[in-house]
Amino acid sequence: MLVLALDTATPTLVVGLARWTDGGPAEVLAERAVASGNRHAELLAPTVRAVLAAGGAAMADLGAVVTGLGPGPYTGLRVGVVTAAALADARGIPVVGVCSLDAIGDGARTVATDARRKEVYWARYGADGARVAGPAVDRPADLTPTPPVVGDAAFAERLGVAVTAAEVTAAGLLRAAAPQLADPSSVAALVPLYLRRPDAVPPPQRKSVTQP
């Protein structure tokens, strides 16, 4: 089955086309990583088109779509999630969501990415690659990450530990999605991993306009 995988949880948008078979590692046929910053909405659809062309496939050939659900800065994250949902809906195929951090690096590791507001999104993985803690969002000073740490290398100093630069990959997305791809009945609703509540506070009591 051909699977389209995409992720917009970090400033690098990732799109891959893979041949997936139950039990075996996915074979990535084409992949693009675009440092698109806050231009995910502009660049994602053209990148999907380019990856399909590079892999010699058409939309109609796809059997499933995989998307990262974050955590990641919300505005960009939603672009990927809604794109995956819409592509899959239009083609009548399943869409599978995975934790984006699961798709960064492999084996025993701590993954840390930029959560803005001087915080990091992080998760820890055991030797078999399974997530044992997180995803969560915290201030670097409040964490003592277990090495090796991979992800956003800009946080090395604040985390007080070496961070090997690593990004979401199509292979990582496919690996994280394998259980759900193998058992479509297990596919969960596509809900982004926001980890924070919306910033919104009810307004105070009505202010007087005539008295300060």
Next chain:
Amino acid sequence: MPADQPLVLGFETSCDETGIGLVRGQTLLSDALATSMAEHERFGGVVPEIASRAHLEAMVPTVHRAFAEAGVQASDVDAIAVTSGPGLTGALLVGVAAAKAYALALDVPLYGVNHLAAHVAVDELEHGRLAEPTIAMLVSGGHSSLLLVPDLTQDVQPLGQTIDDAAGEAFDKVARVLGLPFPGGPPIDRAARDGDPASIPFPRGLTGPRDAPYDFSFSGLKTAVARWVEARERAGEPVPVADVAAAFQEAVVDVLTAKAVRACRDNGVDHLVIGGGVAANSRLRALAAERCAAAGIVLRTPSPRLCTDNGAMVAALGSRLVEAGIAPSAADLGADSALPIDVVSR
């Protein structure tokens, strides 16, 4: 309904309404809506992040409802249109990304369109082709604009707009002062029916001889209402909610209709379209009808349901663009929260 006319799917997510509409030619087939309004109520205004989360959640189910109501399938769609701006960036992006994905998956052209022009276009679904040029007045919680529209598909000219609050914002703020629920338009409209519009002489903003003839200002009016109510409260007197609502509403619709009629007269245009959420206000509709009749202007107002934000208005504009042979949007279409009104599509 001629099947040879294009079937256009429209996406609207510029504020708190997830609107998905389907039109064939200028015929409305469906208009599915999901709103996050209730979630914003306790904040007294739309919270962008809450709206964006709700758009994502509602997107696919609302698309399904639109197709089910129209009795057509995704594979029947000939073109897709989406509000590309103006509006809340995070909210717009959910609609733009979804529309781009459906267009890619269905292999149909995509038109990123201007939300304000779509408010004008929606009237064609009920009242047929617009006379062009027409004057359009768009009044809502997010915008208050007077436009000259020589050609809805490519020539929309701004005449004036609010210099502070949008008309709908003034309704929201005054409702709050009066202890009425959010959004403020409908409860003020209801309360005003039992009030005397002439009971309190609230100010008419920007109506002096040297003021910009087509610009609006509602901030001073809002403050005047708050001052008046507070003075009553401090004096220990009851606040006549119906009278305040009626007098405030009259001040707003007096200015709106006077300026709209003047825009028609000054530009030699005898057609006026009113749209946007505030166009659902019953007093605005009545006074506009009265003044247009007196001035020999043909007034067109969509039914209240289509005045507020919806997906059908975007599909209606998309349909006009397809028919006019306007080029679809480039593959790197994005959202522009401040999209200028003279950009009909991009």
